[in-house]
Structures are given as C-alpha cells and as structure tokens.
Amino acid sequence: MSVLEIRDLHVSVGEGDEAKEILRGVDLTIRSGETHAIMGPNGSGKSTLAYSIAGHPKYTVTSGSVTLDGEDVLAMSVDERARAGLFLAMQYPVEVPGVSVSNFLRTAATAVKGEAPKLRTWVKDVKTEMAGLEMDPAFAERNVNEGFSGGEKKRHEILQMRLLKPKIAVLDETDSGLDVDALRIVSEGVNRTREDSDLGVLLITHYTRILRYIKPDFVHVFVAGRFVEEGGAELADKLESEGYAAYVKDSAEQAASEAASA
Numbered sequence: 178m179s180v181l182e183i184r185d186l187h188v189s190v191g192e193g194d195e196a197k198e199i200l201r202g203v204d205l206t207i208r209s210g211e212t213h214a215i216m217g218p219n220g221s222g223k224s225t226l227a228y229s230i231a232g233h234p235k236y237t238v239t240s241g242s243v244t245l246d247g248e249d250v251l252a253m254s255v256d257e258r259a260r261a262g263l264f265l266a267m268q269y270p271v272e273v274p275g276v277s278v279s280n281f282l283r284t285a286a287t288a289v290k291g292e293a294p295k296l297r298t299w300v301k302d303v304k305t306e307m308a309g310l311e312m313d314p315a316f317a318e319r320n321v322n323e324g325f326s327g328g329e330k331k332r333h334e335i336l337q338m339r340l341l342k343p344k345i346a347v348l349d350e351t352d353s354g355l356d357v358d359a360l361r362i363v364s365e366g367v368n369r370t371r372e373d374s375d376l377g378v379l380l381i382t383h384y385t386r387i388l389r390y391i392k393p394d395f396v397h398v399f400v401a402g403r404f405v406e407e408g409g410a411e412l413a414d415k416l417e418s419e420g421y422a423a424y425v426k427d428s429a430e431q432a433a434s435e436a437a438s439a
C-alpha cells in the first residue's frame with residue numbers, strides 16, 4: 178500500500194522577473210488502487226503538475242510538499258523518484274536517436290530495479306507486453322520514438338509502465354492523438370496494471386472519452402493552477418455536457434478579487 182501526498186504545492190517556471198507561478202496551492206492524495214482523473218482546460222497547469230512530481234528541472238517548487246510513503250519526493254533526483262516507484266507517461270514523449278527501444282527499456286529497468294533483469298525472462302516479458310499492446314515486435318529495434326506516430330508513442334509509454342511496475346503512475350494526456358482502437362488498447366494496458374499491481378493512477382486529460390475505458394474513482398477539476406471541484410465519475414459527465422467555462426469564469430473572478438485585496 179503506497180500513498181502519494183501533495184500538500185499546498187506552489188510551482189513556478191522561468192527565472193527572476195520572468196518567473197511565473199503556475200501551480201497555486203495543489204492538494205491531492207493518491208493511494209494504491211485508486212484512479213484519480215484530473216481534468217482541466219489547456220494551459221491550466223496539468224503538465225506542470227506532472228513534471229513537478231517527476232522532477233523536471235525547469236519547474237521550481239516555491240513551497241509545499243510531495244511525499245511518497247512519507248519520504249520527501251522533492252529532495253529526490255529524477256532517477257531516485259523512479260526507483261521509489263513513481264512513473265510519468267509524458268504528454269509529448271521525446272525522441273532518443275541512436276537508442277533502440279529494447280536497449281532503452283532494459284537500461285530503464287536496470288536503473289529502476291538496481292540490477293539487470295535476467296535476460297531470458299526479460300526478453301519474454303518484453304515480447305508479452307508488446308503483444309498485449311498490439312505493438313509489432315520490430316519496434317524493439319527501432320530508435321525510441323523516432324518517426325513513431327502519436328499512437329505508437331503512447332503505446333511505448335504504457336509499455337514502459339508495464340515493464341517498470343511503478344507504484345504510482347502519472348499519465349499525462351495518454352489519450353491525446355489516439356484513434357479509438359489505440360485508445361482501447363492503451364486503456365486496457367492501464368487497466369491490466371491496475372488489476373495486477375494495485376497501481377495508483379493520476380490520469381490527466383481534458384476529454385472525458387478515456388474515462389469510458391478507465392473508470393476513475395475520483396474526478397478533480399483543475400483550473401488556473403489549482404483544484405476547483407472534486408467528485409466521483411459523475412462529475413466527468415457534467416464536464417462533458419457543460420465544459421469548463423463556468424469554472425474558468427469563477428476562477429478569474431476569484432483571482433481578480435485576490436489581486437484587488439492584495
């Protein structure tokens with residue numbers, strides 16, 4: 178049983194006078210076996226939250242805390258976070274020219290587990306997981322993400338998650354750019370992991386479509402760097418029909434009154 182706890186997290190990007198606060202007090206607790214959907218408009222700071230949990234150097238935590246089972250995540254390097262059991266599926270996976278998928282996965286697994294996986298079982302595991310995500314075995318020899326379609330990149334992210342077996346996974350718009358078949362395949366990969374490893378999931382999205390495949394226990398609405406509403410799966414249906422406009426308006430009015438009283 179693992180718990181990721183985010184408390185009053187404030188995060189900025191940029192330096193000095195250019196610094197801009199993106200996360201403005203984020204509170205969230207995710208336990209093993211729970212799936213939390215974070216939904217919000219473009220530019221609200223969802224990816225900033227994902228990167229801040231993963232430890233991207235561009236984002237500066239100005240206050241607040243993130244702990245995993247009581248350990249201070251913010252004090253950990255990016256690879257320490259991965260070893261502790263955190264995983265990020267990126268919204269825009271990066272190309273790694275010159276590194277094959279097969280080498281990349283084995284290096285990542287070795288780094289996360291602290292020892293190289295046994296070759297025989299490893300090769301079999303990779304094959305099984307690729308088949309489960311309906312990926313052509315030829316992908317193992319291609320360079321990471323180079324020339325991959327949007328859907329292939331997202332499958333590769335889920336393949337990593339399947340093999341690295343994290344405790345808590347942050348999936349940043351894993352649904353974007355997927356056709357309906359790829360969406361189902363990727364969602365099934367996430368659901369298998371929820372079942373066989375009691376994974377905790379932070380599912381970031383701005384469409385409700387993926388929530389038909391991956392059922393969330395909690396839905397959180399995220400606007401302008403903070404949560405503005407929380408509910409169960411039914412909240413997603415409300416967002417589907419009404420959009421974010423009312424939340425965006427409330428949030429802008431609140432920011433204006435805060436600025437006026439400051």
Ligand SMILES: Nc1ncnc2c1ncn2[C@@H]1O[C@H](COP(=O)(O)OP(=O)(O)O)[C@@H](O)[C@H]1O
Pocket residue numbers: 190191199217218219220221222223224225226235
């Ligand atoms: N490296 C950066 N430099 C400057 N602004 C950034 C940077 N990263 C994110 N932002 C800004 O932070 C805001 C939130 O971005 P992001 O977290 O990507 O939102 P979302 O994922 O919800 O669409 C946006 O206004 C974006 O332009």
Ligand SMILES: [Mg+2]
Pocket residue numbers: 223224225268349350
């Ligand atoms: Mg984003």
